[in-house]
Amino acid sequence: MAILEVLRFPDARLRNKAMPVEKIGSEIRRIAENMLDTMYAENGIGLAATQVNIQKRVVVIDLSEKKHDPLVLINPEITKLEGCETMREGCLSVPDYYAVVERAEAIEFNYKTLENKLVTTTTDGLLAVCVQHEIDHLNGKLFIDYLSPLKRQRLQKKFDKREKQQPSVL
Numbered sequence: 001m002a003i004l005e006v007l008r009f010p011d012a013r014l015r016n017k018a019m020p021v022e023k024i025g026s027e028i029r030r031i032a033e034n035m036l037d038t039m040y041a042e043n044g045i046g047l048a049a050t051q052v053n054i055q056k057r058v059v060v061i062d063l064s065e066k067k068h069d070p071l072v073l074i075n076p077e078i079t080k081l082e083g084c085e086t087m088r089e090g091c092l093s094v095p096d097y098y099a100v101v102e103r104a105e106a107i108e109f110n111y112k113t114l115e116n117k118l119v120t121t122t123t124d125g126l127l128a129v130c131v132q133h134e135i136d137h138l139n140g141k142l143f144i145d146y147l148s149p150l151k152r153q154r155l156q157k158k159f160d161k162r163e164k165q166q167p168s169v170l
């Protein structure tokens with residue numbers, strides 16, 4: 001078990017674009033396990049490898065109340081987007097900040113499992129929002145990128161102030 005460091009906005013490494021996983025073997029299984037441990041430790045419902053500075057297209061999600069239903073998505077891809085809905089989102093890389101974001105209401109997506117099985121499925125609601133949020137991370141995009149310029153500016157000021165008060169060791 002390992003808890004990994006979660007990168008926090010405005011860390012530039014959150015803007016990296018993750019590379020497709022070529023081989024699903026012991027390294028990817030270890031990464032997925034550590035990502036799940038980290039997500040549970042941080043009380044998140046999802047985590048993308050980019051957030052723990054691993055440039056591979058791996059996502060973990062668990063929407064169950066008792067945290068016993070993990071989903072590991074390898075090389076996830078959205079193939080269809082339908083409708084539009086708004087939901088209040090948070091992000092482990094943008095602590096203590098929540099905002100309403102507009103995204104597709106329903107999606108069709110595919111991914112590989114740790115057993116190297118290709119799954120194609122459709123979903124909506126919180127899972128659809130979470131999958132879109134996590135795939136954005138793999139592409140170097142954050143939910144705050146959807147905010148208006150004024151809201152982004154306010155948020156940037158808040159995090160600049162925080163950085164001055166508690167500088168991150170880099």
Ligand code: K1U
Pocket residue numbers: 043044045046047048088089090091092093129130133134137
């Ligand atoms: O990617 C992440 O940073 C994880 C993020 C996922 C997410 C939450 C809400 C909407 C879309 C994507 C979180 O888990 S933030 C944690 C959190 O605040 C939360 C926990 C349970 C339900 C809703 C939010």
Ligand code: ZN
Pocket residue numbers: 090091092093133137
């Ligand atoms: Zn996030």
